[in-house]
Amino acid sequence: MQTLTLSLQRGKTPLYLQIYAALQQEIRTGRLQAGERLPGKRRLAADLSVSVNTVDTAYGMLAAEGYLQSVPRSGFVVCSVAAVPAAAAVPPSAPPSASPKSSFLYDFTTTSIDTSLFPFKTWRRLHQNVLSQQPDLLNHGERPGDEVLRRAIAAHLREHRAVSCGAHQVVVGAGMEYLLGLVARLFSGACFAVENPGYSRTAHILQNNGAAVRFVELDEQGMSVDALSKSGADIAYITPSHQFPTGVTMPAARRYDLLAWARQAPGRYLIEDDYDSEFRFDSKPLPSLQGMDAAERVIYIGTFSKSLAPAFRIAYIVLPQHLLARWNEEFGFYSCTVSRFEQHTLAQMMENGQFAAHLRRLRLAYRRRRDLLTDALRRAFPDITLAGTHTGLHLLAQLPGCDDADILVQTAAQHSVLCSSLSSYDAHAPRQTRAQVVLGYAGLSDDAIASAVQRLSLAWNGAGTRS
Amino acid sequence: MQTLTLSLQRGKTPLYLQIYAALQQEIRTGRLQAGERLPGKRRLAADLSVSVNTVDTAYGMLAAEGYLQSVPRSGFVVCSVAAVPAAAAVPPSAPPSASPKSSFLYDFTTTSIDTSLFPFKTWRRLHQNVLSQQPDLLNHGERPGDEVLRRAIAAHLREHRAVSCGAHQVVVGAGMEYLLGLVARLFSGACFAVENPGYSRTAHILQNNGAAVRFVELDEQGMSVDALSKSGADIAYITPSHQFPTGVTMPAARRYDLLAWARQAPGRYLIEDDYDSEFRFDSKPLPSLQGMDAAERVIYIGTFSKSLAPAFRIAYIVLPQHLLARWNEEFGFYSCTVSRFEQHTLAQMMENGQFAAHLRRLRLAYRRRRDLLTDALRRAFPDITLAGTHTGLHLLAQLPGCDDADILVQTAAQHSVLCSSLSSYDAHAPRQTRAQVVLGYAGLSDDAIASAVQRLSLAWNGAGTRS
Numbered sequence: 001m002q003t004l005t006l007s008l009q010r011g012k013t014p015l016y017l018q019i020y021a022a023l024q025q026e027i028r029t030g031r032l033q034a035g036e037r038l039p040g041k042r043r044l045a046a047d048l049s050v051s052v053n054t055v056d057t058a059y060g061m062l063a064a065e066g067y068l069q070s071v072p073r074s075g076f077v078v079c080s081v082a083a084v085p086a087a088a089a090v091p092p093s094a095p096p097s098a099s100p101k102s103s104f105l106y107d108f109t110t111t112s113i114d115t116s117l118f119p120f121k122t123w124r125r126l127h128q129n130v131l132s133q134q135p136d137l138l139n140h141g142e143r144p145g146d147e148v149l150r151r152a153i154a155a156h157l158r159e160h161r162a163v164s165c166g167a168h169q170v171v172v173g174a175g176m177e178y179l180l181g182l183v184a185r186l187f188s189g190a191c192f193a194v195e196n197p198g199y200s201r202t203a204h205i206l207q208n209n210g211a212a213v214r215f216v217e218l219d220e221q222g223m224s225v226d227a228l229s230k231s232g233a234d235i236a237y238i239t240p241s242h243q244f245p246t247g248v249t250m251p252a253a254r255r256y257d258l259l260a261w262a263r264q265a266p267g268r269y270l271i272e273d274d275y276d277s278e279f280r281f282d283s284k285p286l287p288s289l290q291g292m293d294a295a296e297r298v299i300y301i302g303t304f305s306k307s308l309a310p311a312f313r314i315a316y317i318v319l320p321q322h323l324l325a326r327w328n329e330e331f332g333f334y335s336c337t338v339s340r341f342e343q344h345t346l347a348q349m350m351e352n353g354q355f356a357a358h359l360r361r362l363r364l365a366y367r368r369r370r371d372l373l374t375d376a377l378r379r380a381f382p383d384i385t386l387a388g389t390h391t392g393l394h395l396l397a398q399l400p401g402c403d404d405a406d407i408l409v410q411t412a413a414q415h416s417v418l419c420s421s422l423s424s425y426d427a428h429a430p431r432q433t434r435a436q437v438v439l440g441y442a443g444l445s446d447d448a449i450a451s452a453v454q455r456l457s458l459a460w461n462g463a464g465t466r467s
Numbered sequence: 468m469q470t471l472t473l474s475l476q477r478g479k480t481p482l483y484l485q486i487y488a489a490l491q492q493e494i495r496t497g498r499l500q501a502g503e504r505l506p507g508k509r510r511l512a513a514d515l516s517v518s519v520n521t522v523d524t525a526y527g528m529l530a531a532e533g534y535l536q537s538v539p540r541s542g543f544v545v546c547s548v549a550a551v552p553a554a555a556a557v558p559p560s561a562p563p564s565a566s567p568k569s570s571f572l573y574d575f576t577t578t579s580i581d582t583s584l585f586p587f588k589t590w591r592r593l594h595q596n597v598l599s600q601q602p603d604l605l606n607h608g609e610r611p612g613d614e615v616l617r618r619a620i621a622a623h624l625r626e627h628r629a630v631s632c633g634a635h636q637v638v639v640g641a642g643m644e645y646l647l648g649l650v651a652r653l654f655s656g657a658c659f660a661v662e663n664p665g666y667s668r669t670a671h672i673l674q675n676n677g678a679a680v681r682f683v684e685l686d687e688q689g690m691s692v693d694a695l696s697k698s699g700a701d702i703a704y705i706t707p708s709h710q711f712p713t714g715v716t717m718p719a720a721r722r723y724d725l726l727a728w729a730r731q732a733p734g735r736y737l738i739e740d741d742y743d744s745e746f747r748f749d750s751k752p753l754p755s756l757q758g759m760d761a762a763e764r765v766i767y768i769g770t771f772s773k774s775l776a777p778a779f780r781i782a783y784i785v786l787p788q789h790l791l792a793r794w795n796e797e798f799g800f801y802s803c804t805v806s807r808f809e810q811h812t813l814a815q816m817m818e819n820g821q822f823a824a825h826l827r828r829l830r831l832a833y834r835r836r837r838d839l840l841t842d843a844l845r846r847a848f849p850d851i852t853l854a855g856t857h858t859g860l861h862l863l864a865q866l867p868g869c870d871d872a873d874i875l876v877q878t879a880a881q882h883s884v885l886c887s888s889l890s891s892y893d894a895h896a897p898r899q900t901r902a903q904v905v906l907g908y909a910g911l912s913d914d915a916i917a918s919a920v921q922r923l924s925l926a927w928n929g930a931g932t933r934s
Contacts, residue, residue, distance in 0.1 A: 124595065124598050124599070127598070128591065128595065174780070177802060329492055332492075335642055337645055338780065339779050339805075340778040
């Protein structure tokens with residue numbers, strides 16, 4: 001174990017993100033080597049004069065991303081990661097470096113998908129047709145994305161999510177991260193509220209594009225108007241269909257409260273990230289927040305990363321009509337960042353009904369998987385509490401007698417199962433959420449789920465996990 | 468003809484860009500309708516209290532992009548453009564709007580490519596193989612771009628452009644516009660010098676990402692250290708291989724002067740945009756500026772838009788070693804914005820030599836085209852002066868007796884030939900460049916070139932064009 005010297009700055013970037021970035025950098029550049037033990041959370045927290053939870057959060061993020069691994073009675077140990085080799089150590093003619101390898105057999109992270117569900121045959125055929133029949137697509141396309149795709153997206157959203165929009169309001173871009181950055185710059189000078197716990201990249205992306213960010217604590221219905229008002233933010237980023245990571249679906253009454261908040265002052269907006277709304281299993285989904293809004297206060301963001309695959313980098317936003325002129329003035333000259341051939345392949349798949357059919361198959365497969373996982377967990381842990389199972393592609397698990405989910409994450413890691421604690425998505429402090437584990441199941445096949453839960457049973461029913 | 472009311476702000480955005488954006492917006496939203504006449508340059512300049520050249524530049528950009536068309540004795544007339552329909556006019560269920568249609572038969576703009584030269588057979592086969600054999604590519608890839616492509620790019624640049632780099636210095640992204648935006652944010656607070664005349668989007672992108680921009684006049688060798696020093700900028704964006712649009716190749720001595728300037732103070736950098744360096748015809752190219760730099764002061768930007776096609780949106784930057792840590796800290800968490808399947812298809816094409824073979828074929832085809840164009844122009848206009856013909860995919864033409872190239876652009880447009888004047892790339896004022904026309908020939912087939920020059924002959928040898 002070595003002494004870490006990290007320089008932190010009290011300022012706009014949260015301390016946990018600074019620690020996360022600095023350690024990631026140490027690991028990527030090889031200054032921290034695979035197998036090396038990191039200092040204990042308490043010690044590092046004392047050295048850096050930060051809270052233990054701050055260090056905990058940074059370690060949790062690094063573990064969830066495969067940079068660190070938790071080892072029993074050793075704390076966190078550096079994994080073998082060589083995606084970005086050390087700058088000074090690699091000469092221009094450096095040999096190929098190895099890809100990062102996961103030491104985990106089962107991956108319950110929330111970013112994986114099961115590649116066996118992808119409709120390769122359909123995609124290949126459509127893509128070949130587009131390549132063969134439309135050579136003109138080699139040239140520059142329409143700047144907000146080609147209209148054929150924007151039309152298909154608008155029609156899909158109107159039908160399935162009750163989003164009120166036309167193709168002219170849709171902007172296609174290479175991933176939610178890219179589009180959210182543009183939104184941040186559109187409202188330069190505004191202050192953004194983000195959900196806490198939440199998707200940690202959201203705050204990072206907003207800050208990275210010059211925005212001020214406030215973390216707003218959630219209650220059992222999601223973000224409250226009270227907490228939002230206290231934050232002083234102008235714009236709130238929320239995930240009302242399926243809050244990430246808590247799994248809460250925001251009730252209609254709370255939605256109307258937030259919409260009323262947005263109407264109360266000019267410059268107030270709600271950014272609705274509807275990242276996995278396609279996957280609701282047990283009831284008819286609530287319509288999108290955007291569809292409930294009569295005052296053009298909602299910017300809707302969606303992605304094909306879950307419904308198709310992350311590899312294509314296709315996401316979109318739906319802008320209120322009155323923001324279109326401003327958007328075009330600021331960003332109208334940017335070329336669309338998505339490959340035209342893939343735009344047209346997807347558009348054809350949506351137009352001929354194959355995308356909707358694929359979604360139905362996915363929904364069935366993921367529901368079966370959710371049922372397998374919840375059944376297996378309940379058999380292995382009769383007293384387990386599960387939450388957020390009704391929709392989306394992850395759930396929360398809590399075991400009585402264990403009030404620190406990080407211990408569960410660590411013992412799971414010892415059994416080669418990768419998962420994360422709810423508190424690792426929390427920018428602040430200990431809360432009632434510390435006891436919950438987040439299990440994403442989109443990346444695991446039906447067979448893998450049974451084996452993974454067997455390992456969790458060995459891990460969590462073993463000695464010392466629960467008090 | 469209607470009265471235009473545009474509100475301009477004296478500030479960081481150049482006035483010509485504000486006028487350009489406002490008029491584009493008026494046209495896109497349908498407030499200015501197809502066929503409508505715009506006010507004369509002098510009248511609008513007087514109304515807005517700006518110089519005639521400012522209006523001229525804005526009109527020139529709009530004409531080059533197909534928003535306006537010049538009509539003899541009528542001035543500029545709005546073209547039919549419906550890519551982004553009017554916000555308020557289109558209900559959510561709006562019918563599909565027509566794609567923008569060009570009224571030009573021959574397109575000498577600099578952004579087109581000839582789709583018949585694209586190696587469809589090779590690309591289709593490789594892409595199918597990648598889709599069939601690597602289903603794992605559906606998941607998230609490496610954040611700076613997958614290593615297989617970064618390795619291939621680094622090897623290509625070392626061999627063909629003498630760029631000194633390893634794969635770990637390469638970042639792949641969805642277009643130069645996207646990557647330049649990240650560079651602007653990496654150096655937030657810095658002041659950027661851009662070439663004048665130059666690629667108008669560069670300044671816009673830098674400003675859009677919060678950077679201050681100074682336009683620096685060029686001499687016959689490109690940007691001078693003297694002019695650069697006077698600008699007070701920290702970072703200079705230059706196109707030394709083939710200045711856009713003047714076609715000047717920066718001599719080695721000037722390059723060393725600029726590298727010395729960059730070494731003189733910390734925080735000084737040169738951004739080398741090598742956008743079409745693959746296409747040098749008459750002599751061995753100078754190595755890249757980056758390869759001449761021993762002090763890590765050059766950020767190299769390249770694109771596959773010319774060598775492959777704009778549709779794929781694949782560009783890259785090569786970062787100096789000492790900036791890697793800072794880059795990773797700021798942007799290391801962003802997912803790569805390029806489709807993984809297309810990344811791997813291109814990587815295979817580069818690795819197996821097919822990309823190099825394709826480039827050789829392109830170079831031959833474009834050289835033949837350049838010869839056809841220059842021969843045809845010289846036959847049609849025995850006293851024509853051509854410049855910038857040795858490299859790249861466009862050239863400059865000047866006719867004696869005509870000192871206003873906009874007249875040539877306008878009469879060409881009347882004969883359905885689209886081209887632009889050098890002064891339309893000039894942010895400032897009248898200069899010696901006002902007499903030159905820019906002709907990009909990458910998008911025209913051999914046959915089309917002969918017919919296009921016939922039309923130019925009718926246009927430019929007609930009455931009234933030359934004094």
